[in-house]
Amino acid sequence: MKNNYPHIFQPLTLRGMTMRNRVAMMPMGSDFAGHNGELSDEHIKYYELRARGGTGLIIVENICVKYPEGSNGTTQLRLDKDCYIPRMFNLTEACHRQGACIGVQINHAGASAMSSRIGMQPVSASTLPSKPGGETPRPLSKEELESIAKDYAAAARRAVNAGFDLIEIHAGHSYLISQFLSPTMNDRTDEFGGCAKNRARFCRMIIDEVRKAIGPRVPISLRLSVDELVEGGNTVEDCLEYLEYLNDEVDLFDTSAGLNPTIQYQIDANYLEDGWRSYMAKAVRDKFNKPTIAIGNIRDPKIADDIIARGDADLIGLGRGLIADPDWCNKAKYGDVCDIRKCISCNIGCVGNRIGGNKPLRCTINPDLTEGESYKKKQVAKPCSVVVVGAGTAGLEAACTAAEVGCQVTLLEKKDEIGGLSVEISKIPAKKRLADFPTYLKHRASKLSNLTIKTGVDATVEDIKAYQPDLVVNATGSVPLLPPIEGLHENLASADASVYSIMDMIDNLDNYPEDLTGKKVVVVGGGAVGLDVVEFFAPRGAETTIIEMMPIIGNGLDASSTASMKECMSKHHVTQMVNTALMKVNPHSFLVKYDGKEEELPFDYGFVCLGMKAHTPIWEAIEQGFEGENTEVINIGDSVRARRIIDGTDAGRHLVLNTLERLGYL
Template sequence: MAKFNSLFQPLEVRRCTIPNRIVMTPMGTNFAENTGEMSFLHIDYYEQRAQGGAGLIIVENACVDYPAGSNGTTQLRLDLDSYIPRMFKLTETIHKHDTKIAVQLNHAGASAVAERINMQPVSASNLPNKKGGATPRPLTVEEINSIVESYAKAAKRAQIAGFDAVEIHCGHSYLISQFLSPLTNNRTDEFGGSYENRARFATMILKAVREAVGPFFPILIRISADEFLPGGNTLEDTLKLLEYFQEEADIIDVSCGLVDSIQYQIDANYLKDGWRTYLATAVKEKFNKPVITVGNIRDPKVANEIIESNQADFIGLGRQFVADPQWPLKVKEGRLDEIRKCISCNIGCSGHRIGLNRPIRCTINPSVNEGEAYKNQKVKKPCNVVVIGGGTAGLEAACTAAEVGCMTFLIEKEDHLGGLSVEISKIPEKKRLRDFPDYLIRRASKLKNLITFTNTEATIPFVEALKPDVIVNATGSTPLLPPIIGLRENIDRPQSSVKGILGMINNIDNYPMDMEGKKVVVVGGGAVGLDVVEFFSNRKAEVSIVEMLPVVGKDLDIVTKVGTYALLEKNHVNILTSTALQEVHPDHFIVKRNDQNEQLDFDYGFVCLGMRSYSPLMKDLTDAFEDKDVEIVNIGDSVRARRIIDGTAEGRNILNTLKTKGYLE
C-alpha cells in the first residue's frame, strides 16, 4: 500500500540488501535442543516469520562460551563447529523467502544461573547484575582475551553457516553490558572507570569479529541506550561509550533497560507505540549509521511514520512477530483489520521463558509454532457447533470451528462481544488489551458460517433448536465475594463507597485526574487489585493495598512484577501483606494484621479478591443432552478463573474435540 511505502523500501548495508525495513528482533524461545543445537521446531518457527514478510530476522542469542556464558534453559550455541550444519539448514530455509537472517552472539556473564552452569557466574566485577542476584567472579585479563576470541570464532561460524550478518549483544545486563555499566563494573584496571575503559571489552570484541568475518559482512550491535536505573548509564553516557566501539558496527539496534528495569527492556503494556524511538534517533544523529528502533510498535501507521520521518531506519518487532508472524505481509497488502496486535501482556513469551523456563507461548496466538495450518483441515461431514459465551475463549472456539467448516452459532447474553477483557481494557493503563477482542470480533464477522446472537440468553430450548453436535460452554467468571461481614451489603451499593472491579470500571469516568489527599484502600493484591492500585496511585491518591499472602503480585509474569513493584515504590503505596479482610463498612474496612484488628478508613474502597468460574447452564446442558450424541465441553474461566492465555488455547482445542467425534481427519 502506498501509504506504508516507507516500510517496504530496501536498504543496502555492506553489500547486503535488506528487502524492507521490518526486523524481527532477537527474542529467546526455549525451542533449542538440550545440546544447544537448532531444532527443526525452531526452524519452522523462524520460517513462518520469513513467510510473513520480515525483511531481516535476528535469531535469538547464541552462546559463544559454554558453559560460563550460557543463559536460558535451552539456549542456542555457536561455540563449536558441530553447531554449523543445523544453523545452515536454518539459513537455507529462510533465504527461500527473500528474507535476510542474522544471529545474535552473546555471553551471559552474571546473568548465567549457577545451578545451570555448575559454577560461579563471571562478570566485569563482583557486583550482581540484579537485586538479589548471585555474586559473580571478576574475570581476569587472560579470561577477557579468551572470551574476545570466542566471539570472533562464533562470528566466523555464523558466516560459514550462511547468516547474512551477526549481532553482538551489548545490552540487557549481559556480559558486555556488565562492563559498560557503572552499576556492575567497579574495576580499577584498564577495563573499569572511564568511558574508554568500560568500553574497552566491547571495542576488542568488535575489532576481533571484524577481523574474523572480513570487510563485507555486516555487524550489528544491540545496546541499552538508557538503563533507566539510578546510577546507571543514561542516553548521554551511552553516546559517549559508543564513540569507542561503534566504528565496526554497521547497524545499531537501540534498546534500553537492564534486568532491574525490565519493564522498559520488554515493554510494559501501558507504554505507547514507539515510545523509545527518541533513543534510536539520538544514536542515528550522532553516528550517522542505520539504527533499529523498538518499543511496543504494533500500529503500522506509527511504524511507517518513524521511517518516513527519518527517526530510524528499521522497525524492530519482537513479541509482535510471536503474536502475528504475518504482520508485514498484512500491512503490505492493506489487511490491517486482520492484524493480531500483540497486547504486551508478557505472559506466554517472557513469563513462560524467563519466569517458568518453558518454551514460549502467546496469550492471543494459540499457534505460535503451527501458524495457520489448522485452517487447511475441513470437516468431512456436517457439524453444528453452539458456543455459549462471547468472551475471548468463546470467540476463539467459534472462529476456529467456523474456519474448519462447522456451522457455528455464538450466543452472548450481553449486547456486545468480548467479555471481561473489554471491561478491563476500559482502565486507561490496560487499553491495549482491547485490541484482542476487537481482532476476534472482526475475524468472526467475516465468517459466513458463524452466526452470532447478542442480547440473547442461552436456554435449553434455544440450544436444542440449533441442533448441536458440539456445545462449547464459555460463560466466563464473576467476581469472588466470600462470606465476609458486610461485603455483600456494601459492595456496589448507592450508599457505600465500596466497589468491586466491575463497579470501579463502570464508574471510571467519574474519578478525578488529581486525587491528591484522597484515601483509597484496595483489598486484594492479585493482578486485578494491582490494576486498581495503578490507576489511583497514578492519580496521586494515598493508596493502601491489603493482601492476605506474604507478597503482592505473586502470580504476575516477571516483566509485570518488576514494573509493578517499581510503581508501588515510586507512588509510595502502603503495602499491607499477611493481612486479612474481616469486615466491610461503607467508609472503612476492618482488617486483621499481626493478630490485631485495624480500621482502614477510605474515601474509595475496593474489594478485588479475584474471580470465580460462572457456568450456570452446565448441569442443565448435561441433563438435556445426556442421551444424545452431543459433545459438551467447558472452556476458559467457566472451568476455573485463569488468564486469557488458557481460554484462548482451550478455544483452539475445539479442533481436538472435532477430531475425537470424527468430524475432522
Template structure:
C-alpha cells in the same frame, strides 16, 4: 505506496534487506537441550520469514558453554557441531527472501549457577540483578580468551549462511557488565574511565571483524539508557559509542538492564515507539543505520518513525510473535486483520524468564504452526454451539467455523468481548482491547458463524439447533466471600465499596480522585490494576493482601512495573493481612491477631474471580444420552489468564477430531 518507507530496501555492506521491518532477537526456549536448533524452532522462524519480514535476527547464541549461557534451552554457537542445523535454518529463511542474522552473546553474571554448574563470571563481583548470584571477576587472560571465542563464533555464523552477525552489548549481559558503571568496579585497564570500560567491547568488535572480513555486516545491540540510578544515560552511551563506532555497521538501539526490565521488554502502558528518540540520537551522531524497538504495533507509527528519521529499521519482536504475517497484511491492505500484540508479556517473557517454559502468545494460540489448522475441513455436517462471547468463546466459535462447522454463539450481553473488553477500559490496560476487537472482526467475516447478542442461552434454544458440540464459555464473576458487611454493601448505589466490575461500570465517578483515600483489598492482578489506576491519579492508596507478597501470579514484567508504581507513589502496603469486616467508610483488617480500621473514600474488594457456569450441569445431563459433546473452557472451567482460555478455544479442533468430524 501508502507505506513507502516501510517497503523501501536497505543495503548494508553486502546485504540488502527488502523492507524495514525486522524481528529482533528474543529468547524462545525452543532449542534442544544441547543447544542445537530443531525443526519446531526452524518452523517458528520460517513463519516470520514467510510473512514478509525483511530481516530476522535469531535469538542470542552462547559463544562459550556453560559459562556464557543463559536460559534453560539456549542456542549455542561455541562449536562447529551446531553449524549444520543452523545452515538448514538460513537455507529455509532465504527461500522467502528474508535476510537472517544471528546474535552472539556471553551472559556473564546473568548465568544461573544451578544451570551452568559453577559460579558465573563478570567484570566485577556485582550481581546482574537484585538478588542474583554473585559473580567472579574475570582475569585478564580469561577476557582475552572470551574475545577470541566471539571471533570464532562470528565466523561460524558467517559460514552457516547468515547474512550478518549481531554482538549483544546490552541488557545486563557480559559486555554490558563491562560498559556499565553499575557493574564494572575494576581498577585495571578494563575499568574506571569510559575508554577503559569500553575496551572489552572494542576488542570483541575487532575480533569479530577480523573473523568475518570487511563486507560482512556487524550489528551492535546496546542499552542506550540503562534507566537506573548510577547507570549509563543516553548521553553517557553516546560517549561510549565513540570508542565502539568503528567497524559497526548498524546500531540496534535498545534500553534498560535487568532491574529495569519493564523498559527493555516493554510494559503494556508504554506508548508505541516510545524509545525512538534514543535511536535518533545515535543515528544523528554517527550517521549509521539504527534499529528502534518498543511497542510498535501500528504501521502508521512505524512509517512515521522512518519518515521522520528516528531510525532506519523497525524492530518488531513480540508483534511478530503475535502475528508473523504483519508485513504481508500491511502490504496487502489487510491491516484490520493484524493480531496486534497486547504487550501483556505473559506467554513470551512470563513463560521464558519467569517459568522456564517455551514461549507462547495470548493473541496467537500456535506460535509454531500459525494458521495451519485452517487447512483442516470437517468431513460431515457438524454444528457447534458456543455459550459466551468472551475471548475464549469467540476463539472457539471462530476456529470451529473456519474448519467448516455451522456455528452459533450466544451472548447475553449486548456486546462481545467479555472481561477483556471490560478491563481495557482502564487507561493503562487499553491495549487489551486489541484482542476482542480482532476476534470480533474475525467472527464478522465468517458466513457460517451466527451470533446472537442480548440472548441468554437455554436448553430448548440449543436443542433446536441440533448441536454436535456445545462449548460452554460463560466466564467468571468477582469472588465475594461471606465476610461481614461485604455482600450487602458492595456495588450498591448508596455505598462507596466496589468490585472490579463496579469500578469499570462507573469510571466517570472516579475521574477526579486526587488526594482521595482509596483502599484495595486483594494484591493479585485485579487489585494491582486498581492500585495502578488510582496511584496515577494521585490518590492516597493502600493495598491489603493476605499472602506475604503482592502479585504472586503476575508475569515478571508486570510485577516489576507494579512494584515500581507502588514505590514511586508511596502506596501503603499491608501484606499478611486479612479482611474481617466491611463498613461504609472503612475496612476492618487483621494482622498477627491485631485488628485495625483502614478508612477510605472509595473501597475496592478484589479477591479474584470465580467461575460462572449457570447451565453447565443441566447441559451435561440433558445431552448425555444424545451423542452431543459438551466441553467447558476458559474461566468458566477455572479462572486463569486470557492466554489459557484462548488456547482452549483453539483446542475445539481436538474435540472435532474426537467425534470424527475431522
C-alpha cells in the same frame, strides 16, 4: 497489489546484505532448544513462519558463545562448537527460501547466569551483581577477556559458515558486555573500568575480533541499552560518549533500553506507547549517521512508517508483535490493518513462561506459534453444527476456529456486545491495548459467512437444541469472587457505602477526579485485579494501601509486570500489607488482621479485588440436557476455572480442533 506504508516497505542494504523491507524481527528467547543447546525442528518452523510472513530481517535469539560459563537459560542455543553448524544451516536455508535475510545474536551472560545452572560462580566486570539480590560474580582477568573475545569471534565465524547474513553482538540488557559498559556493574580500576573509553574497551576487543573472523562483507549489528533507566546508569548522552570508541566496524545499531532492574523498559510494559523508544534510535543515528533499529511496543504500521519517514531510524524492530502475528508484514503491506493480530503486551506467554517459568514460548492471543493458520487446511468431511455459548475471547476463538474449518456455527451471547471481560478491562487506561484482541476477533468473525452471532440471548438448553448441534461449547466466562465476609455483600456498591468491586470501578472510570490528593484508597487483594486498581489510583495522588493475605503481592506475575508494579509502589509510596486478612467490611473502612492484631483502615474508596471465579449458569443444564444424545459438549476458558486469557484462547483453538478431529469431522 497495493503497497501500504511505503517507508517500511523499501529495501535497505548493509554491506553485502540487502533486506526487502525495513522490518526486523528482534531476538527473543524461546526455550525451544534441546537441553544440549541444539536448534530444534520447532525453532526452524517458528522462524520460517515469520520469514514467510514477509519479515525483512530475522535476528535469531541470543546464542551462547562460551558454555557453560556464558549460558543464560535452561535451554539456550549454543554456537561454541562446530557440531551446531548443520542445524543452523537448515534454519538459514529455510528463511532464505522465504526471501528473508537472517542474522544471529551472539552473547555471553556474565553475571546474569545462575550458578545453579552453569555449575560455577558467574563472571563479570567486577563483584557487583547484575540485579538486586543477584549472585556475586567473579571479576574476569585481562587474559580471560581476551579469550572470551576470541570465543565471540569463533561463534561469529561458525554463524557465517552456517549461512547467517548478519552478526549481532549483544551489548545491552545486563549481559557481560553491558556489565562492563554500565557504571552500575563495573567498579574496576584497571584499563577496563572508570572512564567511558575504558568501560568500552572489552566491547571494542570483541568487535575487532568478530570483524577479523567474518571478513568485510558481513554486517555487524550492536545491540545496546541506550538509556539504562536506572539510578547511576548510562543515560543517552553517556551511551553516545562510549559509542565514539565503538562506532568503527559497526554497521547497525540496535537501540534497546533498560537493565535487569528495569526490565519493564527492556520488555515493554503494556502502558508504554507505540514507538516510545524511538528517541534513542534517533540520537544514535543523528550523531553517527549510521542505520539504527527503533523498537518499543510498536504495533501499528502507521506509527512504524512514521518513524522511518521522519528519520528517527532506518529499521523497525518487532518482537512480540511477530510472535502474535507472523504475517504482520504481509498484512500491513497488502491487506487490512484490522487483520493484524496485534500484541497486547500482556507478557504472559512470552516473558512469564520463560523468565522464571523455564517453559517454552507461548502467546496469549496466538495459540500456535509454529504452524500458524495451517489448521484451516483441515476442512470438515461431513456437515457439523456447532453452538458456542458466550462471546468472550475464548468463545470467539472457538467459534471462529470451528467456522474456519467449515462447521456451521452459532454464537450466543447474553449481553448486547461481544468481547467479554477483555473489553471491560481495556477501559482502564493502562490496559487499553487489551481491546485490540477482541477487536481483531470481531473483525475475523465478521468475515465468516458460516458464523452467526446472536446477542441479547440468555441461552437455554432448548434454545441450543433448536440448532441441532453436533458440538456445544460452553464459554460463559467468570465473575468477581466475593466470598461471605461479614459486611461485604451489604455494603458493596451501596449508596450509603464506599465499597466497590473492579467492575464498579470500570463503570465509573470517567467520574474519578484526576487529582485525588488527600483521598484514601484501600485495595483488598494483591493479585492482578487489585494491582489494576492501585495502578489507576496511586498516580492520581491518592494515599493508597494494598492488602494481601499471602506473603507476596503480585504472585505469579511475569518479570516485566512485576518490575512495573514495584516501580509504581515505590514512586507513589503505596503501603503494602502482606499476610493480612480481611475480617469485616464496614461502609467506610475495612477491619483487617495481621500478626494476631486487628486494625481498622478507613477509606474514601475501598475495593474488594479477590480475583475471579468461574461463571457457569448453564453448564450443568447443558451436560444433563444432552446426556445420552449424539452431541458432544465441552467447557472452555474461565467457565472451567478463572484463569488467564491465554488458557481460553488455547482451548478455543486446540480443544475445539481436537474434539472435531476425535469425532471424525475433520
